[in-house]
Amino acid sequence: MASIKAGFETARKELEKEGKVEYYARGQRSVVYTCTYKGRKSIAKVEKKESNAKFRLENEAKWLKALNKKGIGPELYACGTGYIVCEFIKGKRIAEWLSSAKAGPIKKALLGIFSQCRxxxxxxxxxxxxxxxxxHIILFGGKPRMIDFERCxxxxxxQNVTQFCQFLMSRDIHPILEGKGIKFSNEKLIALLRQxxxxxxxxxxxxxxxxxxxx
Incomplete structure (x- = not known):
């Protein structure tokens, strides 16, 4: 792989030796491609030239290096000027997964998310x-994985624990959890959040x- 100082076009030539580099998605600050890195399906996130939020991917790379040691986030494979290459996380987004999963797996997954937040x-x-x-949370086989650490x-x-509690109390998610038999009082949760x-x-x-x- 290209050195840390090299831009994505140089790195792309190296990636193309293993397989196709294909467009996957476009975000607010980056363009995402699928690729293969050392035999593993991966993604390459490339900073948009027109983005006003510069150095976000450098920031993400820095935090992935630290968080990977704790088992959090996609594994970082390589990084350079304006791009990162990391593990491809497959699965369902959290809201879709919650709607179809049963109470037992949901509780286990939520505990896993809270543990990472903690x-x-x-x-x-x-x-x-x-x-x-x-x-930002993908589930596969009931295992939750967090992605996108550009703003870390x-x-x-x-505020990771408190923000995730806010998500569970939201109008979109709270009814889904109640429908699965996972019931809790928003008022009591808010009181514990203050503590x-x-x-x-x-x-x-x-x-x-x-x-x-x-x-």
Missing amino acids: VMDKMLVTKEEMHRPLK HSTEKP YRETPDEKAFLKLVSLLRLQ
Whole structure:
């Protein structure tokens, strides 16, 4: 693979030696291609030239290197100026998966997501977009994987756990969970969230998990 200083066009020539590099999707700040990297199906995210948010992919690469050590995010394979190459995460987006899954697998998956959020909170990093992660959490075989860490940043007051709780309380998701028999009081959850914000320790976190009956 091309060196860290090389741009995507140089890296693309290397990727094309293994297989096709094909357009996959377009986001606000990048264009995504599917490719093969060392025999593994991968994606290449390339910064849009017209994007006003520069260095987002460099930021994502930095955080993936740190979070991969904790088992979070797609595995980072390579990166360079304005691009990253990482693991292709297949599966269903979280809202679609919740609608079709049963209560047992849902509880297990939600606990997995909360565990990842808790790890990031302890690292003093906020992923952002966890209050509405419709495109940012993929499930395959019941296992949740987070993607897209372009906006990830350090903070003294991380919000991963609290934002994900907001998602579960939302008008779109709360009824789905209730329909699966996963019932909880928004008011009680909000009260526990206040405690967690004030003292984000393990005791406060476990109270949230207990209210949601995920263990």
